[in-house]
Amino acid sequence: MNENRQFLKNSFLTFTRQVMNILFGVMLLIVLARYLGPKGQGQYSLITLFPGVLLMLFTLGINTSTIYYVSKKEVTIQTVYTNNMVIGLALGLISMVLGAIIVFFYSGQFFSHTPDGLLYVCLLTLPFLFLREYFLTVFQGLQDFKAYNTMMVVNQLAILAFVGLLVILLKLKLPGAIFAFLCGNIVTAIVMVGWLKKKYQLRLVLSTFSADYFRKSVNYGLKAYISNFSSFLNYRLVVFLIGFLLADQAVGIYVIAMNIAERLAIFAASFSSVLYPKIASFDTEEERNRLTSIVSRNMMAVSIGLTIVGLCVPTEWIVLLFGGKYTESATLLRILLPGIALLSVEKILSNDIAGRGKPELNMYLSVFNVLLNVLLNVWLIPLIGLKGAALSATLTYAVSFAIKVIIFKQVAGEPIARFLLINRADFRIYKRLISKLTIL
Structure with a gap:
């Protein structure tokens, strides 16, 4: 029970930091x-997606693999730190050279409306x-979720602060936004x-x-x-396709809807990041299946x-926040x-499968x-x-979810109802949590 409480504590801590x-x-x-x-906005998304x-x-x-081996304590943290530092810097430089080439x-074929100079800066x-x-992932493997979530917040806050300085105060527009992205990630790496x-x-x-x-x-x-x-391409390749088939302005409209929708998956992100190292550290199938x-x-x-x-959510709210040019984003969001x-639930199942040492099943799908x-x-x-892009995403996620449910059922040997439908035991958990909150 102590382990379950610790899991819930880590998940709640992750959730609160994810809200920020x-x-x-x-x-x-x-x-x-x-x-x-x-x-x-479309150009910014295309430029920052390139290094991504x-x-x-x-x-x-x-x-x-860092999460997996650190969770199992099969290697010293010092070795992981040195390896990740050396390899990270080396791969960062190699990818920079390839990107510049x-x-x-x-650039004329892939970024015809995007300034080359800003691509080089990004x-x-x-590294x-x-x-x-x-x-x-070192923090994640150590199950130090205070540090893990703090760094996530630091990254967003640092970029936002530099955007405020360079875009709002100095009015540098797109160049300012790109330099803010660069400076924010530099600050995050230094803090880590x-x-x-x-x-x-x-x-x-x-x-x-x-x-x-x-x-x-x-x-x-x-x-x-x-x-x-493959998952990254599945989520982000649409941005390049919209830019190629439509225009940068269409990318900006779609990105707003996509980002809002993905931010609603906060609960999945909170529990998934905690679940993978926990599953990897368990010794029995019964513990894994239950959690x-x-x-x-x-x-x-x-x-x-x-x-x-x-x-x-009314369309007027989207217009109020982002401006009248983003009216179509509300339709795309729906x-x-x-x-x-469905993707939120699939992430949970995917991290369980990876934590069992079978990441190749996720790979094929x-x-x-x-x-x-x-x-x-x-x-x-x-x-x-743009409606076609949004519909393509939802159809893909639906098909992927259905297949992942079948895969997890085979791997874990669990009835589908047990891992998809809430039951009386869950309501008892809710009741205990509400009682504790009421006491506080």
């Missing part, structure tokens, strides 16, 4: 939407993005290194670099890497509730919400999802515009 993260994220969206307009794709392309799954030779973010990604140094006395000691651990982490991580990269079933079925109920609330609800999503987008965007 969302508030800062929404504020950032509002500022960029207001000061850049749909076209500038390179980051996912070169992580090699080391971020995922792509911009130099192919590529400078890559810091790798450090952020690799060190976040400082935290690890202070709390865990970690230093960059090259003699602790382990080639053996590097091989092990890549061997394990490659399965999750393909899955994560995941409780989390996933309650996530299903919460996601359905949030979707219903989101569907009732189309995306059911898919995001992720590759299928990318192919399905691309085909749907290529068909529906020319046919019905």
Whole structure:
């Protein structure tokens, strides 16, 4: 029971910090939407997405394997720290060079309406993005969710602060927003290194670099890497497709709806980040099945509730926050919400499967999802515009969810009703929680 309470405590801590993260994220969206307009917002999304794709392309799954091996205590934290620092910086530089080559030779094909100079500036973010990604998973593996969630908030707050300075005060518009993205991620990486140094006395000691651990982490991580990269493409490839098939302004309108919808998946993000290291640390299937079933079925109920609330959000609220040019974002949001609800539950099941040491199952499905999503987008965007992009996402998430439910049922041997439908035991948990809150 102590472990269950600790899991709930970590999840609640993650949730509260995620709420702050969302508030800062929404504020950032509002500022960029207001000061850049749909076209500038679209260009910002395309430019900042470029290093994000390179980051996912070169992580090699080391971020995922870090959680797995640290949770199982199969390697010293000092070795993990040194390996992740050295490999992160090296891969960051390699991806910068590749990105610069792509911009130099192919920017006309992929970024025809985007300034090349800002693409080069954004590529400078890559080493810091790798450090952020690799060190976040160290905190996750240690189950130090106070640090993990604090760093998430620091990242959003730092970018927002620089946007306030460069975009609002200095009126630098799109260049200011890109430099804010760069500076915010630099600050985040510095704070993370400082935290690890202070709390865990970690230093960059090259003699602790382990080639053996590097091989092990890549061997394990490659399965999750393909899955994560495919999932990332599944969520973000639509941005490039809209930019290619429509226009930068259309990207800006879609991105607002997409970001709002994804921020409603806060509960899934809170529990998923805690669930993976917990599942990896368990010794018995019974413990894993019980915990995941409780989390996933309650996530299903919460996601359905949030979707219903989101569907009732008036269009006027979107216009009030982001401006009259984003009216269509409200319609896109309503189309995306059911898919995001299913995606929230699927993330729980995916992290359980990965925590059991079977990330290749997620990988196969992720590759299928990318192919399905691309085909749907290529068909529906020319046919019905941005609504086609939103509908493609929701259809892909629905198909993926159905398949993942079948996979989890086979892996865990659990009846579908047990991990998707809330029961009387859950209501007793709610009653106890309400009683404790009432006492407080």
